[in-house]
Amino acid sequence: MSRPAWSEVPKPKVERFAAIALAEAADLAQAILREIRCDFPQLQLVEDESGESMALVGIRRAIEGFVQHLASGAADPRVPPEVFQEFGRGEGLNGRSLDSLQAVYRLGVRLAWRRFAEIGQQVDIAAPAMYELAESGFEYLDGLVEQSVRGYAEAAAQQASERLRLQRQLIDRLLSEQRGDPAHTLGERAARIGWELPATIAVGVLMRPAREAVAPAVGKGILLDMESEQPRMVIPEPDTAGRADLVRRATTGWSGAIGPSVPLAAAATSLRWAETAVRLIEDGLLPRGEVQHCTDRTEELVLLPSRELIDAAAPRCLTPLQGVGPAQARRLAATLLAWIETSGGAPEVANRLGVHPQTARYRLRQIRELWGEAIDDPDRRFEMLLVLRAQRLRGELPTGPD
Known part of the structure; x- marks a missing residue:
């Protein structure tokens, strides 16, 4: 973005402003961090390999990067991405929102701007140029937030991916036929994804x-x-x-x-x-x-998967029907099933099949003639019930008038 007032500041003043700000960057970063710790005591600060606070490193780099770009005349100061992405990643991995982190950034920019304004007066930079400097600072803040959001999103995706991986492992263990996990081990697996057994x-x-x-x-x-x-x-x-x-x-x-x-x-x-x-x-x-x-679906699950066994038993159970034509055999089989299911006479069977009672009576006489006394054996009737119900489930028997 064009900044006409700042561009008119004499170069010696810009260089003087930058020299003072860079010389104070470390102390200013320390002061900002103290204020942040005071206002946000719950904020967890991580140290790098040398034992230095990463927050302090980030604040100092942000100040230095901002000032150096101003001194070089660059229109848009470059945000140092790594540290601020790591801040966002840390918030995501610790299950916090970005709201507190953005509040921290705003506090830091406000404190930095307060000192920059004092340096501007010291160097005698005109007010319009300093206003533009403030605008540039808040644009810089937007860049810091953007980098943190990117890190936060990466952490969230990483956590989601890890949770799904652990969840799949838990499901596999739960559903395993040969599961050998002690109860406490399975409980530990579940606890890792926040699931109570x-x-x-x-x-x-x-x-x-x-x-x-x-x-x-x-x-x-x-x-x-x-x-x-x-x-x-x-x-x-x-x-x-x-x-x-x-x-x-x-x-x-x-x-x-x-x-x-x-x-x-x-x-x-x-x-x-x-x-x-x-x-x-x-x-x-x-x-x-x-x-x-x-x-x-108990009936279907018990009878339909046993098709081979049912089909093997059918010829023996329904032997008398082998001597009649296919159409008549289907009608008599449906009548036989209705009679076994209702344990009634012709009226009940007729109502079940949707046929005239006289028709039902005629068919029942045929069934009695074909099976004789064997039709009264409870075990035979139960076996026929299974076979005939399986055939009906498969659509092989009529369910209405035929």
Whole structure:
């Protein structure tokens, strides 16, 4: 920025101003640091390898850099970046905001300007030029803040990255089948990310709606690993009031499954059920577009993954149907299932199937003729119930009038 009044200051006066200010830079830095310590006693000051306060080094370098650029006639004094980036980084790593650091900078500039104004009077520099000097000082302050913000942002990113790394490690240990960590070791891992070990957990497995999908906003209490191909969640105390609603809102638009609530040591069990449910979603056997709770899908999770076993048992359980045509076999199988489920007569079966009672009565007579007394064996009926329900879940039996 052009500074016409300062540019008109005779060079000998500028040189005299710079010489005095540079000669006093160390003492001025000490005085500024004393005031800062007085006004901000909570500020933690770090020392460099030689034992000198980095804050003192930064203040002195800032004063010297500002004055040297003024003496050289440069329009925009260069901010020494390293020290002030380190100040910002320190605030970020210690979990503090930048507000206090900016207040410290403003105090330092105000104190420096007070002494520069005295030197300006001593050297007899005109007031308009000194006003421009003050403007330049506050622009310089903006540069210091900018460097500190950069360091703060780097520290924040570093902390976030480190927390995610530690969180993934904790999730891996929690979900490991062969976890050998003593309880106190696992607790130490959790404490490093500020997570208290719960008594019970539920594990969720998500399916990405898109590669660039935004992570669900599940809050700090729920551990989330977005680095896995299928993101994983560890939900502490899942039966706590409101926890299920929070997860449902956070995962809107996602597909996936949440395993049953289990003791912390059985986390891998909850994971296995969630993974099983996700495979059923991928196969089109459970609906997409929502995160399923395994405990709401007990029938599907028990019967559908056992397809080979169910299919192997079906010919033996349903042998009498092998002597009729495919369409009739499907109708009789659906009627048989309705009869077992309702434990009723023709009216109840008809209502279940949505057919006329006379139709239901006719089919039940056929079933009795085909199976005979074997149909009254409870064990046989239970086995048929499993097979027929599995077929219905797979869409192989009609669920309405046929």
